[in-house]
Amino acid sequence: MSSRPIDSARSPPPIFLEIDQAMRARDFRRAVALTQQALDAGYSSPGLFSLRARWRKLNGEASAAIADLERALALDPRSATILGEIADCLNGLGHHSKALEAADEAVSCEPAYVLAWFQKALAHQMLNQLQDARAAYLEAVRLDPRMAAALGRLAAMAVQQNQHDEARDYARQALEIEPGQDVATLALITLDMADDALDDADTHLRTLLADPRTTQLTRSIALSHLGDLRDREQHWPEAFAAYREAGHIWNSIYATRFKQPGREAVPDMLTRLRAAVKTQPPSAPRPCATDAAGLAFILGFPRSGTTLLGQILASRSDVAVFEEKPLLTRAIRELIEARDGLAKLAGLPDSALDAYREDFWKRVRQSGIDVTGKLVVDQTAFNTAYLPAIRRLFPKAPIIFALRDPRDVAFSCFRRMFAPNLFTLELHSLEGAARLYDAMMRFVDVCRERTGFAPLEIRNEDLIADFDGVTKQLCEHLGLAWDESLRDFQEATHDRLLATRSATQVRRGLSSEGVGQWRNYREQIAPVLGMLKPWVRRFDYPAE
Secondary structure (H helix, E strand, O other): OOOEEOOOOOOOOHHHHHHHHHHHOOOHHHHHHHHHHHHHOOEEOHHHHHHHHHHHHHOOOHHHHHHHHHHHHHHOOOOHHHHHHHHHHHHHHOOHHHHHHHHHHHHHHOOOOHHHHHHHHHHHHHOOOHHHHHHHHHHHHHHOOOOHHHHHHHHHHHHHOOOHHHHHHHHHHHHHHOOOOHHHHHHHHHHHHHOOOHHHHHHHHHHHHHOOOOOHHHHHHHHHHHHHHHHHOOOHHHHHHHHHHHHHHHHHHHHHHHOOOOOOOHHHHHHHHHHHHHOOOOOOOOOOOOOOOOEEEEEEOOOOOHHHHHHHHHOOOOEEEEEOOOOOHHHHHHHHHOOOHHHHHHHOOHHHHHHHHHHHHHHHHHOOOOOOOOEEEEEOHHHHHHHHHHHHHOOOOOEEEEEOOHHHHHHHHHHOOOOOOOOHHHHHOHHHHHHHHHHHHHHHHHHHHHOOOOOEEEEHHHHHHOHHHHHHHHHHHHOOOOOHHHHHHHHHHHHOOOOOOOHHHHHOOOOOOOOOHHHHHOOOOHHHHHHHHHHHHHOOOOOO
16 A cells, blocks of 8 residues: 655544544553554554554564554654664663764763663673763753653662662762662662661562563563672572572563574574584694784683673783773674584685784774784673684684682572573573583684683682782783782772673672672572583582
8 A cells, every 4th residue: 555644734534633632531452543544544654553563562572563663764864752762672782883874873962861861871881882872871861851751760879880889879860850760779678688788688678579560671670689688698599499480580571682583592602612623633832823812801700700800900000901892793693603604714814814813903093092012801701602703813812711619600690690692591591601611612622722722720719819920820821920019909990880790790899708608508509510510620629
């Protein structure tokens, strides 16, 4: 059916008046039904497509909503409102880079459009561009001082940076404007826990979990906090039950987004990569004329101490640490994730790899971080899955491999809420965390045999027990002079925005509180101990 654009010089068609009446009466369902009738009749306007997009988004059809919004945008290309709604949908789908583009365009169309600034901030935050995220949230609050959602996010970011007074102030403002605002309430719970105000934390948690308005996402995070509270109270079975329910809800929210037909799960990808690497002849590191000096990698499994190592190094003025940044994006996409990627990688001459190296360094330059004369350290735990590409592209780059008792690692991953992606989706069940750990370590062992992977292994427990001795080894491996100032690394973190889930612990400095924590949950984690046992032996941890 041909499109019937609306002539603004004439009275609107009757159905448009009916839609307007339904919206004024707050009968959204009828308004959407009438909108569908108008679209079926061939009418075309930005408002029709935007209204149907709102309905589709509310029903969890974000992709269909974006399609409608793009049709609306084609009719009104400079609409900041439509661009902001597109950014909202894209953020909801996890397409944060595209969301940022849409939000930036919305801001360019209407610099005072507060919702565009909020979506811009959210996209930056999810991309771990935390300075930019904070600046955008602050701009949203400047434009609308009563925007509770932005104030709540600022409170949460302040908590992560250990700025407790600032966090309480932002949370208080948010809750005065919007009682029960979920992000602000979660920030207060974290602050209560940090201040040992466990009764206050319990009250806030009970209120949040009992509120029927609480979303499933907020409920999962609250349950994770409840698990931490019960852990502090040494009620281990109750804590484990809360963690398990939190992970179940989290997975139910994100599974459909990431576990799509034909999309390879990470353990399956690691199994495929392990088999492919195993067929290659063993090779020593190969020299490469274009290999840039001043680059190192910190790898390992999440919750093994990679963030701690990165922040120790970041306290030095001659080191630039890139924490969880997508610097290897092109190489990962074309040489690892593609089914024929490793075969392609093996067949490429060194000269053909220059484009991938340049893409890496371009992303470093675009970060805005001055790396002149500094050692660049890529600290991204999940880059462990991309070892063949790292070894081939940067054969001279030293690698630090973080280790921790596998039982503590699996349990710690299980109890924490991570930003959703294909990797972290595996971590929100104890079985999934153990399975991914096993697959990752099997893959790493094959890489040791075949790619010349010879890292400096640093055990988290050794670092805690002998900080000076281990950091001297670390500096020697990287060609750096050791300095006593490294002992005060946690002081330097107060001036930095940290992106990982370990930020709060790292800011507290060295602590042995997480060593052997799995023993408190021996009965609950018994089903995965057999899977982890070979790695307990392999890395020389005590059996009990």
